[in-house]
Amino acid sequence: MAKQDDLENRLRRNNARLVGILEKVEGTNPTEFFEKSVKEQLGSETLTPLFAIDRAHRVPTHPLPPGAPPRPVLMKVLHYRERDIILRKARDLPEISINGHKVSFFPDYSMEVQKRRVRFLDIKRRLRGLNVSYSMIYLAKLRVAALGRSALSQLMIGWVIQ
DSSP, X not given: OHHHHHHHHHHTTTEEEEEOOOTTTTTTOHHHHHHHHHHHHHOTTTSOTTOOXXXXXXXXXXXXXXXXXXXXXXEEESSHHHHHHHHHHHHHSSOOEETTEEOEEEEOXXXXXXXXXXXXXXXXXXXXXXXXXXXXXXTTEEEEOOOOHHHHHHHHHHHHHO
């Protein structure tokens, strides 16, 4: 199972997941739409001249009920380095919007890795509340910046209470 999950994540290495784009905004050619939108929002000077999106599509699912959030978009970038540049730049910008709607960029991982990373949501929320910088490391590890003694004790007390 571990080998299968590793293989699946390697196949997703060039993928980025976009969340928050309304349904059918991309029209009939989503690849061209997202390539153009990413260049506009992140700045074409940020990306190399080799930047290209191989394909883009919505996550396949059953028909959504009215009022449901839009399905995420999967974008396969031709070179994984470009995907890393896109994710880094998107993280550094205060807000990215496409057609007036806030969009978030994420790496695309297998369901197993996503489940493992979800376990850290509460801890990450608490770290943000304490203004402590952190990062997630692949597979599912949390790296926390060095804490002072008082901040660390506050954090530990909060974990013990819950």
